[in-house]
């Protein structure tokens with residue numbers, strides 16, 4: 001299998017600029033974070049499944065902590081050791097699914 005090239009870590013100024021356009025997200029070069037609260041636990045599981053399809057499309061996957069009806073998401077490009085453009089793209093797609 002051919003490895004997919006991963007983009008480099010974003011410089012801090014570019015990350016800060018990107019985060020100002022993603023008001024539901026916060027974080028730093030180690031990861032960007034957002035919580036998504038659903039009406040109940042089954043809806044939260046269903047939301048995670050919807051995200052799973054987006055993640056597979058991008059071949060980029062969120063770190064997820066599911067607590068009752070809230071998904072706590074952290075996006076980081078593990079292979080790059082920090083936040084990259086891929087995390088921003090996944091964040092935008094998650095926001096399109098769950099505008100908050």
Ligand SMILES: C[C@H](O)[C@H](O)[C@H]1CNC2=NC(N)=NC(=O)C2=N1
Nearest residue numbers: 004059060061076077078079080
């Ligand atoms: C082979 C495959 O492209 C890699 O393992 C991908 C899969 N999804 C991933 N997701 C995230 N968040 N970071 C990665 O480094 C990563 N690597």
